[in-house]
């Protein structure tokens with residue numbers, strides 16, 4: 001395990017080599033990985049993984065087609081917008097507010113300037129299950145050479161990594177090895193490609209401008225590919241923000257709300273946001289791609305018996321109810337009424353002045 005850039009407060013996002021799981025290595029090596037994951041999940045809620053074995057060429061082709069898409073004129077990209085309740089296709093800058101996914105009204109409502117393109121698991125993939133079309137919606141593929149093939153190749157790899165991670169989580173939490181499979185065998189996964197860029201002069205670069213507002217991720221676990229450009233910031237337990245950039249070849253991993261619910265907050269769904277640096281009056285362009293592994297729509301998430309302790313902080317909820325409320329916040333502007341504990345953490349950070357500071 002290694003540390004990333006020195007932070008005066010000692011905050012760091014550990015690097016974990018997961019190859020003993022990817023290569024079905026020996027149990028002792030796997031136990032070390034599971035212990036490292038437990039430690040990172042309990043203390044930071046973020047980690048970096050290497051040894052994931054996603055071929056570099058898959059990532060190169062994927063990021064190249066992302067660039068080709070985002071380089072299209074805005075009007076062309078807008079042709080690929082879906083209605084707010086369908087989490088697919090293009091989302092133009094300022095069309096979403098991540099803080100509303102937590103029920104928190106930010107000063108600049110719908111001020112997040114990221115643009116995104118979403119693809120996800122389709123109902124057709126599981127013809128024997130009667131999955132709701134609005135959640136497992138059909139993808140829209142832009143007319144960009146190799147886009148569908150390159151994005152699908154990365155999607156398949158990220159999905160494999162997500163399943164490897166839940167296998168590690170099962171060991172780290174002393175659960176049966178296939179515990180999470182029953183909750184994720186038709187998981188509602190979405191890949192969100194994000195582009196943070198604003199042409200000079202397009203907007204006034206004031207302090208309110210946010211690439212992506214503070215939020216926790218909604219599901220089980222997120223596999224995040226990101227440029228090594230600063231911008232991603234993670235909130236520590238003392239309410240301070242820290243810049244996080246991935247090490248060479250590493251993917252960032254963070255836990256979502258469902259994992260915090262399952263573990264009764266033994267593991268954290270950590271608040272994060274994106275504030276790309278402004279250099280010479282322009283935003284330093286930054287890209288990322290978040291693969292959200294959210295679980296089966298009909299899965300019921302209740303606190304694990306081993307984590308109940310003095311009492312559960314959360315009532316049971318289905319993945320569908322939870323994700324639906326989150327998306328109604330971020331995409332349709334309806335503050336989420338169910339994220340009481342997460343919203344309280346945001347407000348606490350605001351009271352400490354943490355949300356404004358770089």
Ligand SMILES: O=C(O)CCC(=O)C(=O)O
Nearest residue numbers: 192194226232274288290
């Ligand atoms: O751009 C990033 O690094 C983070 C993106 C993110 O948090 C998200 O898409 O949920």
Ligand SMILES: [Fe+2]
Nearest residue numbers: 215216217272
């Ligand atoms: Fe996120």
